[in-house]
Amino acid sequence: MSEQSREPGWYQDPFGTGPEDRRYWDGDTWLAVQQTQPAAFQAPGAPQQPQPVQPEPQPGYGSTPSDQQDGWPDQPRGFGWGQPASPDDRIRTPDGVELATWGRRFGAYVVDWIVIQLTTLVIAGALGLITAADEAFAPLFAAGAETDPAAASAAVDEAYVGFLTQHSGELIALSFLTLAASGAYHVVLVALRGRTLGKRLMGIRVRLRDAEGLPIWRAALSRWLLHYAVPNLLAGVPGLGLLAGVFPIVDGLWPLWDARRQAIHDKLAKTAVVRG
Structure with a gap:
């Protein structure tokens, strides 16, 4: 054969x-x-011949599924089998605290923005700017319907320039006082309480990223400077006004794609916004 x-x-x-x-x-x-192959007969006292060892069947040559499975240990199961699945995939801090969603952060931002705008109106009223603006512009708007549109627009522009010139000192004071009020609101409340009014209403707070605890004063100040103060101060600088206007928007949207849900000012201050 x-x-x-x-x-x-x-x-x-x-x-x-x-x-x-x-x-x-x-x-x-x-x-x-x-x-x-062992001999059929073996002399008494003779050393025993080694028993034949069956070779492992080669894949594809006469082996059957049962041949391949018998005697093998259980194969490892898929990842997570036999264990309860995580209830959700929310991102957390290293010590397990749930991070705030972008929606809650945005809601808090809107509330805080309203608070600062109302504060600005109060300061403007205290400086007499609201009354001065009413005296300067109300007659023009009242007569606008009876005036040629081009002439009315020119009159408003002239009144606006005159208002800025006449009340420049009060307007500069308004800018700095509003900025100071914003700093007191954001820095002091975050450093002492870990949250502003908006964050309290949204059920979120600011803490250190890597450990539980209120942000230190330097961290709270860094957050406010990068997101509020510096963009506002640079808004009037030629060539930087556009960047100053775009940066707070990018900073506010950053948690949407950041793995740690941090804004840029969070990364600078090493803070995180969490639920609670």
């Missing part, structure tokens, strides 16, 4: 040194797997 017509199995080793030597034929070639 030619070798090519043989079925896979154990045969007398054609390369062996004795008739007891066996080699495995896989149907195509002789494998380097050998065994010695």
Whole structure:
């Protein structure tokens, strides 16, 4: 029988040194797997011959699914099998505190913006600017319907320039007092309480990113300077006004794609906004 017509199995080793030597034929070639067939009779006291060791079946050569499975340990299960799934995939701080969503942060920002605008109106009223503006512009708007549109627009522009010139001192004071009120509101409340009115209403607070605790004064100040103060101060600088206007928008949107839900001012101050 030619070798090519043989079925896979154990045969007398054609390369062996004795008739007891066996080699495995896989149907195509002789494998380097050998065994010695024990003698049928063994003299008393003679050393026992080693028992033949069955070779591991080669994949695809006569093995069956049961052959491959029997005796094998249980395969590892998929990740998380047998364990309850996490209730959600909310991002948390290193110590497990839930981070605030962007929606809550935006809601808090809107509330805080309203608070600052109302404060600005109070300061403007105290400086007499509201009364001065009413005296300067109310007659023009009242007569606007009876005046040629082009002439009315020119009159308003002239009154506006005159208002700025006449009340420049009060307007500069309004800018600095509003900025100071914003700083007191954001820095002091965050440093002492960890939250502004808007954050309290939204159920969120500011804390250190890596450990529980209120932001230190320097962190609270850094947050306010980068997001509020510096953009407002640079708004009137030629060439920087556009950047000063765009940066707070980018900063406010940054938590939407940041893995830690931090704004740029959070990263500078090493803070995080969390639920609670």
